[in-house]
Amino acid sequence: MSETSRPQLVSSGQTLAQKLLARASGKPRVEPGEIILVQVDLAMAHDSSGPRRWKPHLDSLGATLWDPSRIVIVSDHYVPAVDGESAAILKLTRDFAKEHRVGHFFDMEGICHAILPQKGLLRPGIFVAGGDSHTPHAGAFGCYAAGFGATDMLGIVVTGQTWTIVPETIRIEITGSLGPMVSAKDVMLVLCRELGMDNAFKAIEYGGPGVESMSMDERMVLSNMAAELGGEVGLIAADEVTLGHIRAHGGSATEADLAWKPDPNATYERIISINLSDLEPQIALPHSPANSFPINHALGSPIHQAYIGACVGAKLQDLHMAAQILKGQRIAKDVRLLVAPASSQVTADAAADGTLSTLLAAGATLLPSGCGACAGMGAGLLAAGEVCISTTNRNFKGRMGHAEAFVYLASPYTVAASALTGCVSDPTKFLPELAVAQ
Amino acid sequence: MTETRGTGRAFVFGNNIDTDLLAPGHLMKLSAEDLAQHCLEAIAPDFAKSVQPGDFVVAGKNFGLGSSREQAAISLRLLGVGAVIAPSFARIFYRNALNLGLPALFCEEAYRIADGDQLMVDPVLGKITNKTRSETLSCKPIPDHLMAMVRAGGLIAHLKSRRGT
Ligand code: SF4
Numbered sequence: 001m002s003e004t005s006r007p008q009l010v011s012s013g014q015t016l017a018q019k020l021l022a023r024a025s026g027k028p029r030v031e032p033g034e035i036i037l038v039q040v041d042l043a044m045a046h047d048s049s050g051p052r053r054w055k056p057h058l059d060s061l062g063a064t065l066w067d068p069s070r071i072v073i074v075s076d077h078y079v080p081a082v083d084g085e086s087a088a089i090l091k092l093t094r095d096f097a098k099e100h101r102v103g104h105f106f107d108m109e110g111i112c113h114a115i116l117p118q119k120g121l122l123r124p125g126i127f128v129a130g131g132d133s134h135t136p137h138a139g140a141f142g143c144y145a146a147g148f149g150a151t152d153m154l155g156i157v158v159t160g161q162t163w164t165i166v167p168e169t170i171r172i173e174i175t176g177s178l179g180p181m182v183s184a185k186d187v188m189l190v191l192c193r194e195l196g197m198d199n200a201f202k203a204i205e206y207g208g209p210g211v212e213s214m215s216m217d218e219r220m221v222l223s224n225m226a227a228e229l230g231g232e233v234g235l236i237a238a239d240e241v242t243l244g245h246i247r248a249h250g251g252s253a254t255e256a257d258l259a260w261k262p263d264p265n266a267t268y269e270r271i272i273s274i275n276l277s278d279l280e281p282q283i284a285l286p287h288s289p290a291n292s293f294p295i296n297h298a299l300g301s302p303i304h305q306a307y308i309g310a311c312v313g314a315k316l317q318d319l320h321m322a323a324q325i326l327k328g329q330r331i332a333k334d335v336r337l338l339v340a341p342a343s344s345q346v347t348a349d350a351a352a353d354g355t356l357s358t359l360l361a362a363g364a365t366l367l368p369s370g371c372g373a374c375a376g377m378g379a380g381l382l383a384a385g386e387v388c389i390s391t392t393n394r395n396f397k398g399r400m401g402h403a404e405a406f407v408y409l410a411s412p413y414t415v416a417a418s419a420l421t422g423c424v425s426d427p428t429k430f431l432p433e434l435a436v437a438q
Numbered sequence: 439m440t441e442t443r444g445t446g447r448a449f450v451f452g453n454n455i456d457t458d459l460l461a462p463g464h465l466m467k468l469s470a471e472d473l474a475q476h477c478l479e480a481i482a483p484d485f486a487k488s489v490q491p492g493d494f495v496v497a498g499k500n501f502g503l504g505s506s507r508e509q510a511a512i513s514l515r516l517l518g519v520g521a522v523i524a525p526s527f528a529r530i531f532y533r534n535a536l537n538l539g540l541p542a543l544f545c546e547e548a549y550r551i552a553d554g555d556q557l558m559v560d561p562v563l564g565k566i567t568n569k570t571r572s573e574t575l576s577c578k579p580i581p582d583h584l585m586a587m588v589r590a591g592g593l594i595a596h597l598k599s600r601r602g603t
Contacts, residue, residue: 049507057594061594148530151593197500200528377467381464398463398464399458403462
């Protein structure tokens with residue numbers, strides 16, 4: 001990894017963030033530092049951040065939704081209901097969606113960030129405001145997608161507008177290609193360590209041949225974890241792969257959408273270069289994604305639970321990665337492997353292509369699609385003193401249950417390999433066995 | 439209407455105080471008042487009990503990182519915290535805090551404040567007076583239009599007062 005800073009040009013080009021924000025604010029061009037009013041194209045919220053927080057205020061302000069057809073509500077945090085309170089939150093969400101004729105309501109179909117692309121709701125160029133901190137996930141589709149708190153979102157769903165400060169951009173230039181058992185998650189764990197998590201009010205822009213060679217599932221990991229870097233957005237310019245994904249999921253996209261890319265002479269705050277060919281598996285130790293190291297650092301640490309879940313780590317390709325390691329194997333005796341696919345569509349696809357039976361045969365327990373233990377709300381929480389290795393994006397103290405539990409973050413390959421041995425393991429060591437088995 | 443210039447005691451924390459510490463996920467079903475009692479308990483078990491209205495939370499870099507949950511700012515506000523003072527804030531937390539009437543003050547020199555110091559804070563002038571150490575630190579003032587919202591008690595209260603309801 002190396003860092004360079006580009007000389008400032010007198011008449012410089014624009015970053016992708018500048019172009020997207022110029023469009024959203026109806027201006028020919030915007031500059032970093034400018035405070036702008038933006039028109040929102042799509043507003044998304046979930047059962048925890050949305051209707052339950054908006055309803056009392058909407059009622060007391062006597063306000064209505066600006067454009068129900070542009071609002072997406074996804075029940076994913078409290079699903080399925082496990083007690084009276086979660087049932088009441090889900091019911092309120094359903095009733096709200098009906099009463100306000102919310103254009104896109106998805107009840108227990110999966111995690112909001114997985115749902116947006118799966119339902120073909122994203123398109124390069126649009127401004128997406130989401131009531132969740134991982135909204136940058138949608139930036140993989142060339143959208144300006146940023147997270148907002150519930151009060152900001154209330155303002156957005158009532159007016160269709162919000163304000164933002166045009167961010168400076170950190171460019172992540174990715175070259176080379178991923179070796180076996182290494183993934184986009186490992187890239188992000190390196191970046192959390194190198195860039196830190198304190199990049200608030202900055203845009204992260206990923207590009208280069210290494211990104212172009214990645215599938216959309218992998219690109220979404222880069223964008224999703226821009227949130228861990230503290231970034232406002234995690235942008236990736238659209239290419240044919242993006243357009244293909246959008247069309248395959250019923251969305252509309254044309255060749256003109258390929259214009260949403262940074263200028264070659266854009267001015268960046270800095271440029272970080274990463275060569276995928278040099279990358280080895282990484283692991284973040286408790287209690288921060290930035291507390292990450294090459295896997296060697298933690299080899300052999302015992303685990304109690306392996307968790308394959310969350311928007312970032314339970315897409316179809318993530319399940320494929322885990323299955324590659326677990327095929328024909330059985331997890332360690334004292335370990336529980338929990339798999340919560342990111343959406344019910346992922347579960348169905350994994351069932352259809354045999355991935356699910358591979359995971360179950362290895363001893364995995366299948367959990368409902370939703371935020372689950374990642375949000376500290378659903379099944380799979382940890383007791384004091386327990387250790388979990390997880391494909392999720394955050395391992396803050398207390399996030400997955402008890403404040404005295406310990407969570408390691410890693411790729412699906414590494415989580416699966418560790419489930420097999422019962423301790424933190426290097427997935428690349430599983431290559432020879434796989435070769436023999438095939 | 440909240441009085442925004444105030445005096446109180448500093449509760450000092452480190453870098454990267456995240457929203458799971460401020461409002462633990464597994465307790466998010468509790469009422470806002472009950473949830474506030476668990477604010478920061480994983481690192482400071484007595485915080486909710488000892489903090490008094492008007493006291494200040496002083497922290498290191500990147501305060502409020504993590505989830506978009508507003509309960510992180512709401513909990514501090516319900517405990518009466520007068521302002522959060524830190525060299526940098528996570529973006530969503532910063533917006534949430536102002537939207538909810540909790541002043542968040544960027545102060546490069548926050549590290550000069552020690553736990554228990556008596557502070558007088560003026561968010562409009564951008565001035566923090568450390569009475570214990572007899573020194574004055576500067577912080578980025580909160581612009582007028584945002585301060586009007588903070589003073590009203592947050593965005594919603596502000597909207598309501600402007601509509602005269
Ligand atoms: S899966 Fe985890 S990170 Fe993703 S939206 Fe849900 S709680 Fe947030």
